[in-house]
Amino acid sequence: MTTHGSEPHIPSPHEPIELTLARLLRIGSFIAAVLIAAGIGTMLLGKETAATRLITAGLLALLATPIMRVIAAGLIFVREKDWRFACFCLVVICSLAAGIYLGQTHG
Amino acid sequence: MLVQTLEIFLIAISAGVFGSMLGLGGGIIIVPVLTLLFNVPMQTAVAASTVSIIATSTGAAVAFLRDRLTNTRVAIWLEMGTSTGALSGALIAGYLDQRFLYILFGLLLTYSGYNMFKTRKNELPEGVVPDRLSQKLQLQGSYTDRQLGKKIDYQVTGTIPGLIVMYFSGIAAGLLGIGAGIFKVPAMDQIMRIPFKASTATSNFMIGVTAASGAVVYFARGDVKPMIAGPVVLGVLLGAILGAKLMVRLKSSTIRKLFIPIIIYTAFEMIYRGLK
Numbered sequence: 001m002t003t004h005g006s007e008p009h010i011p012s013p014h015e016p017i018e019l020t021l022a023r024l025l026r027i028g029s030f031i032a033a034v035l036i037a038a039g040i041g042t043m044l045l046g047k048e049t050a051a052t053r054l055i056t057a058g059l060l061a062l063l064a065t066p067i068m069r070v071i072a073a074g075l076i077f078v079r080e081k082d083w084r085f086a087c088f089c090l091v092v093i094c095s096l097a098a099g100i101y102l103g104q105t106h107g
Numbered sequence: 108m109l110v111q112t113l114e115i116f117l118i119a120i121s122a123g124v125f126g127s128m129l130g131l132g133g134g135i136i137i138v139p140v141l142t143l144l145f146n147v148p149m150q151t152a153v154a155a156s157t158v159s160i161i162a163t164s165t166g167a168a169v170a171f172l173r174d175r176l177t178n179t180r181v182a183i184w185l186e187m188g189t190s191t192g193a194l195s196g197a198l199i200a201g202y203l204d205q206r207f208l209y210i211l212f213g214l215l216l217t218y219s220g221y222n223m224f225k226t227r228k229n230e231l232p233e234g235v236v237p238d239r240l241s242q243k244l245q246l247q248g249s250y251t252d253r254q255l256g257k258k259i260d261y262q263v264t265g266t267i268p269g270l271i272v273m274y275f276s277g278i279a280a281g282l283l284g285i286g287a288g289i290f291k292v293p294a295m296d297q298i299m300r301i302p303f304k305a306s307t308a309t310s311n312f313m314i315g316v317t318a319a320s321g322a323v324v325y326f327a328r329g330d331v332k333p334m335i336a337g338p339v340v341l342g343v344l345l346g347a348i349l350g351a352k353l354m355v356r357l358k359s360s361t362i363r364k365l366f367i368p369i370i371i372y373t374a375f376e377m378i379y380r381g382l383k
Contacts, residue, residue, distance in 0.1 A: 017179055022172035029165045029344055036341045039333070040112065055333035059158055062340060063322050065165050066315035073183060084244070088183050095190035096320045099281075102197050103324030 028065030123346020127167035130307030132160035132287030154330035164315030166347030175250040176308035192277020209381030216374035219293035237262040265298040303359035
């Protein structure tokens with residue numbers, strides 16, 4: 001291919017970021033769904049304490065997923081040496097952390 | 108108890124379907140249903156709704172990412188605005204008159220609802236000239252539209268104005284606990300001129316992150332009640348997976364037509380809250 005004028009694009013040796021993030025989100029939502037469903041099932045059996053624990057674990061797994069997603073995206077950009085977008089991810093992670101800290105101490 | 112769990116579960120499925128198709132959190136359905144129909148306290152309902160936003164986002168994003176409908180670079184660029192905005196919102200809470208904010212954001216939504224109505228027949232934006240920053244950050248995208256049966260390449264403009272609007276949408280989320288997607292979709296559609304389907308998919312991707320920081324706080328305060336939030340989240344997750352499958356087969360103009368009544372309703376509700 002010797003076409004001139006096309007934008008310079010070096011194909012990445014790794015899979016596209018979308019596929020990696022999709023896999024991460026799928027695993028996160030799968031774990032959350034299984035734990036919550038198991039929790040609701042346990043509730044039907046009348047074991048309320050175990051049910052509450054299972055559901056809470058599922059909700060926490062779900063909660064962690066988007067945070068992991070930002071961290072994963074940041075790491076992928078570092079690997080691709082896309083420093084600008086790695087910095088953008090860092091800004092997001094820092095404001096999330098600050099927001100959580102503030103919300104817990106002042107909320 | 109069992110019947111109630113099943114009812115909450117079924118309503119949550121429909122909230123997940125609509126939320127994922129429109130790039131919204133679905134709080135517009137979940138909160139009134141839980142408080143009015145099931146007599147759940149407001150705090151518990153809002154906490155369950157916030158956790159369910161993550162479910163909408165995560166459940167639908169898998170399909171949207173695979174179809175390349177989600178523009179991850181645009182999402183990360185704009186997340187800087189929403190996350191710092193939410194942080195500012197939390198910091199200035201208490202110093203600002205909430206009524207004034209409700210009216211301000213309500214008017215803003217009325218205006219974007221009107222713009223959306225004007226462009227309701229447009230399937231794809233035309234003649235978009237990317238600004239320099241958008242080119243530098245390589246924000247352009249392409250996806251295969253299953254409905255139109257062709258590959259859509261698009262350019263992105265309004266990179267800085269888009270970020271500023273996202274900052275304010277983050278403030279709205281941090282201060283008022285609203286606006287998961289209702290501000291994000293119009294900003295990407297009207298300011299950045301991103302195809303409507305890519306706008307809702309990218310909004311869907313972003314709302315999970317904003318909701319996560321809020322959800323952590325609700326968890327710490329003990330507002331997340333597993334017996335309420337559990338069935339809501341499971342239903343929304345299932346609904347979101349279904350909604351995403353449905354959405355990729357719809358026309359952009361159809362999704363836009365579904366969005367218009369919701370944005371108008373939210374605008375009036377916010378103005379009403381500000382005036383009351």
